[in-house]
Amino acid sequence: MELRKYQKNLINKVRQAYLKGYKSPCIVSPCGSGKSVMIAEISKKATAKKNRVLFLVHRKELKDQIRETFEWWGVDLDYVEIGMVQTIVRRLEKTIPPSLIITDENHHSLANSYKKIYKYFPNAKLVGFTATPIRLNGGGLGEINDKLVIGPTVSELIEWGNLAPFKYYAPEIIDTSKLKVRRGEYVSKDIEDMFENKAIWGDVIKHYKKLSDGKQAICYCSGIKQSKRMEKEFNENNIVAKHIDAKTPKSERDAVIEKFRRGEIKVLCNVDLISEGFDVPDCNTAILLRPTQSLALYIQQSMRAMRYKEGKTAIIIDHVGNVGRFGTPDMEREWSLEPKKGSNNTIKEENPVKQCQECFYTVERNIKVCPECGFEFGQEEKEVEQVESELVEIDSIAGFTTDYRKPEDCKNMGELYKLAKHKGYKPGWAYFQGKLLGFVK
Known part of the structure; x- marks a missing residue:
């Protein structure tokens, strides 16, 4: 029950924000950074002073999870109300201020x-937690929050051993420009129609076997129909899979997750269920079959496999080109309380990465030889660039990741120079390390 250094630092920054007159700070910290224990620690400090805490969640599955965390952390639950927003807003007059x-x-x-809840209790201080402080339509949170308290980056958490390093694959680039958008999100029916293409469905199985065969995966689908079909496809290929959704009875869902925990189920298919805050056992792979315009949803789903485990490298298989809209999960982003310019929550820019045609590994555009399989980029590169340029026209892309953190993990000078840039070192450091490792004669 010891907080990590950065967790203590974030909580202290919130306290300092209140002392400076701020009333509604928001802690911005990546998935897997331990937001639950930070929430528990803030609640423990508050309830120790007999101050009442109202903890708001938007899904019923999260209530029991946070209650268990509070009990484990020693929060005085006599002074805490954990409630779903949909419930609290209907019984404001019955809620103790x-x-x-x-x-x-x-x-x-x-x-x-x-906003109705916040307005009803004007004397209460607010504190929010999120990995992505931005609305789906690009709007900032300045209407609610008056200060962002920025936590560590994904890259830092990987380097410190708090998150697993990862490899990102995008075997299918899909043109989402033809999809209709309703309320800021793609229309589910159009997504399912697009996935009638059998070649795409076949690739899901093929790339799982090639990139993560036998390892546990969570498969994110665009609809129940698609999720059930993927369950069938995996099982027909002797890969034990199970579908669950929000309508699955709780007892059945709990039983499925327990089997997944024991390794009896290899692939867990779902529709947005295992995303925000949902507690599932550690897994190695995230399979993305749901194109989305939501950065929050993308981050939650793509990083699901990145919980730290000794010796683990997470695998992210993106079949829908979400990396083309948002970049890799470890991309450093500048957050602001102000809304982004334009109608999107991203900025269009040139695509800085490309895919290996042999193994579909995502690499920087200037790489000549794939560090994963040794494929040499040649004349075929132009064809790949044309596909990726179409993706950039849909939305933005930025970021590139590696799964190495120290010089000994690198296979060549290109990886050493990338590691140097990642750590903020000068190229000379990479050159010196290259000489030590025998890459430079």
Whole structure:
């Protein structure tokens, strides 16, 4: 029950923000950084002073999880109300006025239900938690929050051993420009129609076998029909899979997750269920079959496999080109309370990465030889660039990741120079390390 250094630092920054007159700070910290224990620690400090805490969640599955965390952390639950936003907003007059309102997944806080609760308790201080402080339509959180408290980056958490390093594959680039958008998200029916293409479905099985055969995976689908079909496809290929969704009875869902925990199920197929805050056992692979315009959803799903485990390298298989809209999960992003310019939450820019045609590994555009399989990029590169340029026209892409953290992990000078850039070192450091490792004669 010891907080990590960066967790203590974030909590202290929130306290300092209150002392400086801020009333509604928002902690921005990546998935897997331990937001639950930070929430528990803030609640413990508040309830120790007999101050009431109202903790808001947007899904019923999260209530029991956070209650268990509070009990484990020693929070005085006599002074805590854990409630779904949809419930609290209907019984405001019956809710004991809180001194502190904590909002989980704070990027939802601009919804009218949240704002109604905040307005009803004007004397309460607020604190929010999110990995992505931005609305789906690009709007900032300045209407609710008055300060962002920025936590460590994904790259730092990987380097410190708090998150697993990862490899990102995008075997299919799909043109989402033809999809209709409703309320800021792709229309589910159009997504399912697009996945009628059998070649795409076949690639899901092929690339799982090639990139993560026998390892546990969570497969994110665009609809129940698609998720059930993927369950069938995996099982027909002797890969034990199971579908669950929000309508699956809780007892059945719990049983499926327990089997997944024991390794009896290899692939867990779902539709957005195992995303924000949902507690599932550690897995090695995330399979993305759902094109999305939501950065929050993309981050939650792509990073699901990145929980740290000794010797583990997470595998992210992106069949829908989400990396083309948002970049890799470890991309450093500049957050602001102000809305982004334009209608999107991203900025268009040149695509800085390309795919290996042999193994589909994502590499920087200037790489000549794939560090994963040794494929030499040649004349075929132009064809790949044309496909990727179409993707850039749909949305933005930025970021590139490696799964090495120290010089000894690198296979060549290109990886050493990338590692130097990642750590903020000068190229001379990479050159010196290359001489030590025998890469430079």
